[in-house]
Amino acid sequence: MRILVIGDGKVGHTVVEHLAKENHDVVLIDTDEEALARSQDTLDVMCIRGNGANAQTLIDAGAKKADIIIAATASDETNMLCCLIAKRLGAKYSIARIRDPEYNESLSLLRHELDIDLAINPERATAIEISRLLRFPFASNIEAFARGRVEMVAFRVQDNDVIVGTPLRDLSRTLRGIPQVLYALVDRDGALSIPYGDFVIQPGDLVYVAAEAVTITAYFRFLGKASVKIRDVMLLGGGRISYYLAKMITPMGIRVAMIEINQKKAEMLSESLPDVNVIYGDGTDQELLEQEGLPQMDAFVALCDRDEENLMTGLFAVRQGVPKVIVKNNRVAYADLITDMGLDSIVSPRSITCANILRYVRGWANSEGTKVERLYHLADARAEALEFIARANDPYIGVPLKDLTMRPGTLVAVIVRDRKVIVPFGNDHIEPGDTVIIIACESGLTDLNEVITR
Amino acid sequence: MNKRLVIHVIGAILMIEAAAMLPALVIGLIYREPGAAQAMLYPMLMLIALGLPLWLLVKPKDQNLRAKEGFTVVALSWLLLSIFGALPFVFSGMIPNFVDALFEAVSGFTTTGATVVTNFENRPHGIMFWRAFTHWIGGMGVLVLTLALLPQMTGRTSHLVRAESPGPSMSKIVPKMGDSAKILYLIYGALTVIEFIALMIAGMDVYDAAIHAISTAGTGGFSTYGDSIGAFNSPAIEIIIMVFMVLYGVNFALYYSILIGNWKAVKKSEELRWYLGIFAFSTIAITAFVTPLYGNVFSALRFSSFEVASVVSTTGFGVVDFNTWPQSAKALILILMFFGSCAGSTAGGMKIVRVALLCKLGQREIRRTFQPRKVQVVRFEGKGVEEAQLSQISVFFFVYLALILAGMFLISLENRFDVQTNFSAALTCVSNVGPGFGAIASDFAGYGPFAKCVLSVLMLAGRLEMFPILVLFHPALWRKN
Numbered sequence: 001m002r003i004l005v006i007g008d009g010k011v012g013h014t015v016v017e018h019l020a021k022e023n024h025d026v027v028l029i030d031t032d033e034e035a036l037a038r039s040q041d042t043l044d045v046m047c048i049r050g051n052g053a054n055a056q057t058l059i060d061a062g063a064k065k066a067d068i069i070i071a072a073t074a075s076d077e078t079n080m081l082c083c084l085i086a087k088r089l090g091a092k093y094s095i096a097r098i099r100d101p102e103y104n105e106s107l108s109l110l111r112h113e114l115d116i117d118l119a120i121n122p123e124r125a126t127a128i129e130i131s132r133l134l135r136f137p138f139a140s141n142i143e144a145f146a147r148g149r150v151e152m153v154a155f156r157v158q159d160n161d162v163i164v165g166t167p168l169r170d171l172s173r174t175l176r177g178i179p180q181v182l183y184a185l186v187d188r189d190g191a192l193s194i195p196y197g198d199f200v201i202q203p204g205d206l207v208y209v210a211a212e213a214v215t216i217t218a219y220f221r222f223l224g225k226a227s228v229k230i231r232d233v234m235l236l237g238g239g240r241i242s243y244y245l246a247k248m249i250t251p252m253g254i255r256v257a258m259i260e261i262n263q264k265k266a267e268m269l270s271e272s273l274p275d276v277n278v279i280y281g282d283g284t285d286q287e288l289l290e291q292e293g294l295p296q297m298d299a300f301v302a303l304c305d306r307d308e309e310n311l312m313t314g315l316f317a318v319r320q321g322v323p324k325v326i327v328k329n330n331r332v333a334y335a336d337l338i339t340d341m342g343l344d345s346i347v348s349p350r351s352i353t354c355a356n357i358l359r360y361v362r363g364w365a366n367s368e369g370t371k372v373e374r375l376y377h378l379a380d381a382r383a384e385a386l387e388f389i390a391r392a393n394d395p396y397i398g399v400p401l402k403d404l405t406m407r408p409g410t411l412v413a414v415i416v417r418d419r420k421v422i423v424p425f426g427n428d429h430i431e432p433g434d435t436v437i438i439i440a441c442e443s444g445l446t447d448l449n450e451v452i453t454r
Numbered sequence: 455m456n457k458r459l460v461i462h463v464i465g466a467i468l469m470i471e472a473a474a475m476l477p478a479l480v481i482g483l484i485y486r487e488p489g490a491a492q493a494m495l496y497p498m499l500m501l502i503a504l505g506l507p508l509w510l511l512v513k514p515k516d517q518n519l520r521a522k523e524g525f526t527v528v529a530l531s532w533l534l535l536s537i538f539g540a541l542p543f544v545f546s547g548m549i550p551n552f553v554d555a556l557f558e559a560v561s562g563f564t565t566t567g568a569t570v571v572t573n574f575e576n577r578p579h580g581i582m583f584w585r586a587f588t589h590w591i592g593g594m595g596v597l598v599l600t601l602a603l604l605p606q607m608t609g610r611t612s613h614l615v616r617a618e619s620p621g622p623s624m625s626k627i628v629p630k631m632g633d634s635a636k637i638l639y640l641i642y643g644a645l646t647v648i649e650f651i652a653l654m655i656a657g658m659d660v661y662d663a664a665i666h667a668i669s670t671a672g673t674g675g676f677s678t679y680g681d682s683i684g685a686f687n688s689p690a691i692e693i694i695i696m697v698f699m700v701l702y703g704v705n706f707a708l709y710y711s712i713l714i715g716n717w718k719a720v721k722k723s724e725e726l727r728w729y730l731g732i733f734a735f736s737t738i739a740i741t742a743f744v745t746p747l748y749g750n751v752f753s754a755l756r757f758s759s760f761e762v763a764s765v766v767s768t769t770g771f772g773v774v775d776f777n778t779w780p781q782s783a784k785a786l787i788l789i790l791m792f793f794g795s796c797a798g799s800t801a802g803g804m805k806i807v808r809v810a811l812l813c814k815l816g817q818r819e820i821r822r823t824f825q826p827r828k829v830q831v832v833r834f835e836g837k838g839v840e841e842a843q844l845s846q847i848s849v850f851f852f853v854y855l856a857l858i859l860a861g862m863f864l865i866s867l868e869n870r871f872d873v874q875t876n877f878s879a880a881l882t883c884v885s886n887v888g889p890g891f892g893a894i895a896s897d898f899a900g901y902g903p904f905a906k907c908v909l910s911v912l913m914l915a916g917r918l919e920m921f922p923i924l925v926l927f928h929p930a931l932w933r934k935n
Contacts, residue, residue: 002629025629033840040612041521046629049837 001025001365004066004091006052006082007073008035010330011097011122014354015070019361020045022444027061030073053081058089066091068361072353076100084114093117093364095357099124101240118360122353127244129347130326134233134249134299137324138225140206140344143376145385146416146435152184152210152378152385153220156344159203161223169197179219181211182423184413184439185383190336192382192441194411206344208378210413210437212421230254230298230324236283236313237304238262238269241328241349245301250275257292259283284309286316299324307331311338318342335380351381371447373435383441385413388448392432396452402426407451409441455931456523458514460530463614465508467531467600471538472501474591475584478542481661482580490580493546497538522931524613525922528597532914532923535596536560539588546581553903560910562588563596564917565802567675567770567888568909570899574680579661586669586676592917593672593702593800594642595619602635617922621797621805622847627710641709642800646671649698656690670698673801675770675888680896684773689756692773696763700733703767703795724835725796729766729806732793736762736786743783758783765790768802770888777895784891788878791885802886802916804854808847810834815844853920858884861912865905883909884916 001024005016008030016039019026026045029052030036036047050057052071063069069086071079076098083094095118103110104121111119132142141154157164166174168183186195187206201207211219231254235242238260246256250273257277260266266280281288283304294300300317302310307329314327326345329338338346355377362375373387390397396404401412401424415422416435422428430436430452438451445451475498482491519527536559543555554570561568562585571577591599595618601611611631626634650667654660662678669676679685683695704726711719720726740758741751748754757774764771765787776787794803811834818830831838861880866873871893878890879898893900898909915923925931 025633027629033842044611044629044631046626 001067001361002062002065003027003361004029004052004058004061004063004069004086006030006069006071006079007097008032008039008047009072009074010350011353011357012070012072013039014350015072015357016045017043018354018358022362022365024361024365027066029057029061051078053078053085055085055089058082058086064090068093068095068364070095070357070361072097072357076103080110080114080116083116087115093360095120095360097122097353099240101243118357120353120356122349123240124244125352125356126241126328126347126349127248129352130241130245130301131248131252133326133345133347134230134254134301134324135252136220137230137299138220141208141379143378143385145210145374145376145387145414145437146421149212149416149419149421150210150414150437151213151216152208152413153216154185154187154206154208154379155220155225157201157203157205157207161201161203163201163207163223164203165200167198167200168195175222178222179211179215180423181209181215181219182411182413184208184210184385184411185379185441187379190339192379194409194439194441206379210439211423215421215423232293232297233257233299233301234259234289234292234294234297234317236300236302236310238265238278239303239305241303242301243269243273245303246273246276257297259288259292284313289313289316290320294322295320297322299326301325302327304328311341311343314343315341351377372445378439381443383439384443384445386438386440386445388436388438390430390432390434390436390448394449395454396430396448397432398429399454400427400429403454405453407440407445407453410445410451411439412452413437413439455526456514456516456518456520458512459516459519460523460527461508461512462514463519463527463600464531464534465505465510465512466604467527467596468501468505468534468538469509470596470600470603471535471591472498472505474587475501475542478580478584478587481583482578485579487578487580490542490546490578493542493544493578494580494584496545497541500541501538519611519613521613525617525925526931527614528617528918528922529914529926531596532563532918535591536563536910536914539563539584542581542584546578548577548581551903553906554899557898557906557910558585559588560913561888562586562674562676563592564886564913565589565592565672565674565768565800566883566886566913566916567669568883568890568894568898568913569676569888570897570906572680572897572899574678577678582678583661583665586665586674586678589672589674589676590646590668591672593674594638598635598638601632602639617918619798620802620919621705622808622811622843622850623797627707637710638706641706641713642671645698645701645709649694652694652698653691656694657688658686658691666695670695670769670771671702671800673699673702673767673769673795673799673886675764677771682772682896683760692756692760695771696760699763699767699769699771702769703729703799703801705796705798706800707798722836725807725810728810729796732790732806733762733766736766736790740779740783740786743780743786747779761787762790765887766793766795766801767799768794768885768887770882772889772896775895776889777891788881788891791878791881791887794885804851804885807834808850811839811844811847812851815848850920853924854884857912857915857920861908864908865901868902868905870900870902870905879905879909880912883912886913886916 003019003024004027005012006029008028016026016028020043028039028045028047040047048061063086069091071082073079079096083096087094094116096116098119099121139153139155143152183195185208233254233256235258238258259279261282263280266278270278300322302314304310310327314325317325329346330348330350376385412424414437415424475494479494539559540555543549543558544552549555558570597614597618628634646667650663653663665678708720737759741754745751745754760773761776792804793809794805795801797805797807814832858880862877866876875892879894882890
């Protein structure tokens with residue numbers, strides 16, 4: 001597909017990197033020659049210097065025949081204008097990054113009037129992700145599939161967890177009444193693998209389990225983890241993510257303390273968020289954190305602009321015994337290091353934005369060529385979950401899974417049939433029209449027939 | 455440096471050279487020249503024996519081709535291409551001395567067209583075809599060909615193409631490098647076939663038409679006759695070759711624009727206007743200078759337009775010897791040897807875009823001396839040019855001149871010819887034109903082995919636009935990390 005990306009910033013560059021790898025024809029537009037030179041050197045894309053909101057630049061970049069336009073410049077207004085002009089020129093789909101809370105309130109109107117197919121607000125998307133983590137504090141990552149019907153939760157296994165030490169296939173015999181979930185992935189010391197029946201879980205493993213949302217809740221109640229409920233949260237930094245997050249979680253009955261270093265901003269936040277305890281002060285000051293009751297908090301979320309400050313204060317909070325610590329970190333390359341230091345829950349607005357954009361692009365690309373309905377990145381993009389729709393005349397239809405051959409490193413995670421979620425076992429089979437979710441430790445799969453053969 | 459990747463890519467390029475030798479081998483067999491066929495076959499087998507294991511067995515762990523690897527691959531592969539490309543000349547006995555053969559092969563791949571062959575009677579057809587075919591491969595670039603043929607080479611390939619494609623900035627014509635390379639070679643091949651057919655209609659036989667079509671395409675200049683195109687004495691053939699020489703000097707991206715119906719790009723192209731303007735002006739001026747020599751304007755126009763096209767496109771075909779022309783005409787020819795053609799073409803020289811920008815830069819500095827606070831942005835093709843690029847072009851110009859002067863000095867050490875000859879030899883090699891003034895009007899056989907080696911380096915440096923070859927001589931490239 002021909003895709004125009006406007007804005008060669010953090011998000012623009014990462015999205016382009018993935019799109020180029022997925023073999024799309026990508027044209028990248030930016031006004032900054034230096035940023036373009038870097039992209040030109042490292043990626044197989046065409047770079048054009050110019051203003052993406054200029055019709056001539058868009059025409060030169062081939063907007064008339066473009067399938068998708070993605071506007072991710074620093075300015076919301078430019079992004080909206082880019083999408084509007086490109087659509088008028090003939091682009092099929094448009095994605096705009098719109099992050100200003102002021103626009104967010106009139107978003108549906110804007111989207112309709114400007115004919116934007118997807119408006120992405122990185123800060124809001126990140127806040128949603130964090131609020132999900134706060135609802136399941138024992139999880140380090142939660143992902144929803146199949147329009148929210150299936151959830152996949154990643155959690156770190158503790159020494160005294162009952163699932164430790166028994167092969168997976170014997171779990172339901174030894175532990176009576178354990179809800180049936182699928183063990184999708186295990187991350188042991190940074191090595192990711194798909195656990196099969198004889199796999200034995202050890203303490204310290206990061207385990208990804210998938211099932212219907214209700215079953216997931218029941219599962220964690222069985223493990224005795226669901227009893228931890230978060231009531232007090234401290235947010236470091238009063239940026240947009242904190243704002244959205246506070247707005248989302250205060251109605252859930254969570255008490256929020258927010259630390260902001262800028263006095264004016266702190267005052268404004270206090271005005272717009274009456275239920276939030278806004279504290280004016282330097283969040284990297286340990287004294288202040290202790291004084292404001294950090295050790296008694298159920299959760300600590302570090303959302304400063306600077307990744308380093310988030311990491312340092314996050315580590316301090318872990319040391320202070322805060323049960324749930326979430327830090328914002330945009331540098332994906334350091335994710336391993338951070339996990340080693342004891343910080344499990346890392347959110348990256350950049351990755352979240354990219355993942356959202358890519359999910360839509362792949363959905364559209366699907367109508368021409370590949371058969372992937374949706375694609376999710378798991379475990380820092382080291383694994384993927386792919387949604388397929390089973391087709392009537394494919395060879396695997398109606399055959400019990402135990403008689404089929406799976407591609408190594410893949411797993412049928414869930415089958416969704418008529419809104420019913422099935423965690424499949426050997427005797428289950430796939431019917432035409434089923435949504436099949438595959439977990440794969442590789443990328444680039446495009447067809448269910450590549451994964452399952454007779 | 456990522457040595458495994460460098461070796462892997464070079465292995466692939468050696469395989470492509472082996473494949474490129476196939477047509478010459480077939481022609482050798484068609485003309486029943488067992489000697490020529492063998493002389494093609496043995497280097498082919500050697501290339502396969504060396505290239506295949508390198509390509510298949512040395513798998514790079516890291517696929518990232520950074521600037522360092524990119525330039526190294528380009529420089530090394532051009533050296534290896536030339537060395538293996540010289541073997542058929544040696545094995546067939548056409549050019550028994552290896553240094554001479556290497557000079558001939560470098561001259562071929564760099565599309566210079568400077569030759570050491572003096573006697574063109576009864577030369578094996580297969581070897582002569584290979585000699586011309588090196589122009590065709592070198593013209594568009596062997597790495598561009600590699601990218602067109604090997605789909606798995608994606609991602610960081612821009613360093614390869616940048617080093618090989620002429621012009622100050624590399625611009626892709628479509629988003630994917632592999633597709634760009636394919637389109638370029640399709641246009642290139644189509645133009646070659648059209649010229650081949652035109653030459654046959656104009657009266658050449660199949661063999662001569664093929665040789666001259668591929669030789670023009672690379673803007674090379676190897677012919678099958680000592681008198682070059684003059685040997686045919688046919689205005690029709692001269693006009694066809696002249697038109698195509700001019701066409702190959704145009705940026706190929708413009709042909710793609712025409713193919714997709716974007717004529718506006720052609721109208722907007724400032725470089726094309728400069729190029730055609732320089733061609734027209736020089737032709738008229740030289741016609742005026744040489745009219746007394748030929749007695750009438752039409753002969754003067756016929757010869758001057760052909761020679762100007764030949765020099766501007768850096769092809770180096772000849773219909774007359776411009777050494778017999780008046781000094782005024784020779785001086786203009788010498789200037790044109792610097793200029794060359796458009797960026798993104800198959801021609802050599804400094805490239806019109808650089809010349810135009812240097813002119814504008816000079817103009818700006820003059821203005822700045824009396825109006826220092828005036829903000830002046832240098833514009834080209836309707837867009838402002840980055841200061842970094844302008845300073846890079848100034849440096850390029852300096853290196854270009856420095857290389858010519860150094861080359862002139864080094865070959866003068868042999869003390870065989872006068873300084874004018876040596877200067878024109880260095881210039882014609884760096885600019886990849888071919889013929890020069892004085893003793894090198896038709897061939898370079900008079901130079902000794904040392905001068906031929908120096909000139910070979912100059913040709914490679916000129917074809918790859920200086921830096922990829924010069925970095926090889928920089929010690930930091932070979933240091934670890």
